[in-house]
Amino acid sequence: MAGRSAPTVRRTRVATELRKLREQAGVTATEAARTLGTSQGQLSNVESARFGVSGARVRAMASAYGCSDTAFIAALVNMAEGRTRGWWEQYRDILPAALLDLAEVEHYATSLRTAITVHIPGLLQTVDHARELFRQVVPEFSPPEVEHRVSFRIKRQDVLFRDSPTPYLAIIHEAALRMQFGGAAVAKGQLGHLLEMSERDHVTLKVIPFAAGSFPGSGQSLFYSTGQVPRLDTVHLDQSHGPAFLDAEAQLEMYRVLLGKLEALALGPVKSRDLIHNLVHDL
Known part of the structure; x- marks a missing residue:
C-alpha cells in the first residue's frame, strides 16, 4: 500500500x-x-x-x-x-482523511474528554446504535459505506480496551440517553453498554439532567484530546462534514473552561448510573 x-x-x-x-x-x-x-x-x-x-x-x-x-x-x-503506521491506514482509500486523523489523535492521547448533547459518544456506541446513525446520514451512505464507517468507529474504541487504556470522561446530556435510535431494543442495548463501560476504572460517565436547565456549549459536540504536555492538546469539533481540529492556545483554554463548566453541571458517576438504570427500566 x-x-x-x-x-x-x-x-x-x-x-x-x-x-x-x-x-x-x-x-x-x-x-x-x-x-x-x-x-x-x-x-x-x-x-x-x-x-x-x-x-x-x-x-x-x-x-x-x-x-x-x-x-x-x-x-x-x-x-x-513516532511514525508507525496505525490500524486506521487500512481505511485510507475508503474513508475521509479527517476520520483517520481523528483515530490517530485518539490513539496517542494521554486522556480523552467529551461533552455531547443529542448523541452517544462514538467511543461508547454499540454496533447497532452506530449502524442506525450512519443509515440516517444525508446524503445517504451506500450499505458498504455504512459498514465501513461502523467497523471504523468500533475499532476506534480500542483505546478503551487495550492493555493501557486511555482515561476517558464522557459528559452526556439526558436528551441523548432518551433518543431511541433504532427502536427500543437498540436503545436498551445501548444504555446497558453505557452502564457496563461506566464501571471500568478508566471510564467516567456523567449525565447532565434536563433539570440542569440551560448550559454553555449546548449546540455542539466537543471532544478534547490531551497531549503529552498541555500545549499539545487538541480539540476536535464534530461537524456534518467531519471533525474540525483546533489547537491554538486561546482555543484550548476556552474549551478547557467550557468542559469544566459542563462537568460541574453534570451528575456524579453514581447518580448518572442511577438515571440510566431508570431509563432502561422504562423501556
Whole structure:
C-alpha cells in the first residue's frame, strides 16, 4: 500500500508548533535557515508539513529559537519520531482523511474528554446504535459505506480496551440517553453498554439532567484530546462534514473552561448510573 499523500495530523502539528516557535522568537525564515544550515525552501517544506523532520532536527530548531521548555521539546520529538503506521491506514482509500486523523489523535492521547448533547459518544456506541446513525446520514451512505464507517468507529474504541487504556470522561446530556435510535431494543442495548463501560476504572460517565436547565456549549459536540504536555492538546469539533481540529492556545483554554463548566453541571458517576438504570427500566 502506498503511503498517504497528505501529511498525518501529528506531522502537521509538529510543523505548526515549529513555525510558532520561530515566529514567537522573532526569527525570519531566512535567518532560521541560515542558522540551521539549510535552505529556506527546505525549512518551508518542514513548516508546511510537506516533509517530515527528525527528532534531532526538532531539538536543533527549538534551540535556535530559544525554547527552554524541555517537556514540550521532548513531546515534539516524540511526535516527530513516532511514525508507525496505525490500524486506521487500512481505511485510507475508503474513508475521509479527517476520520483517520481523528483515530490517530485518539490513539496517542494521554486522556480523552467529551461533552455531547443529542448523541452517544462514538467511543461508547454499540454496533447497532452506530449502524442506525450512519443509515440516517444525508446524503445517504451506500450499505458498504455504512459498514465501513461502523467497523471504523468500533475499532476506534480500542483505546478503551487495550492493555493501557486511555482515561476517558464522557459528559452526556439526558436528551441523548432518551433518543431511541433504532427502536427500543437498540436503545436498551445501548444504555446497558453505557452502564457496563461506566464501571471500568478508566471510564467516567456523567449525565447532565434536563433539570440542569440551560448550559454553555449546548449546540455542539466537543471532544478534547490531551497531549503529552498541555500545549499539545487538541480539540476536535464534530461537524456534518467531519471533525474540525483546533489547537491554538486561546482555543484550548476556552474549551478547557467550557468542559469544566459542563462537568460541574453534570451528575456524579453514581447518580448518572442511577438515571440510566431508570431509563432502561422504562423501556
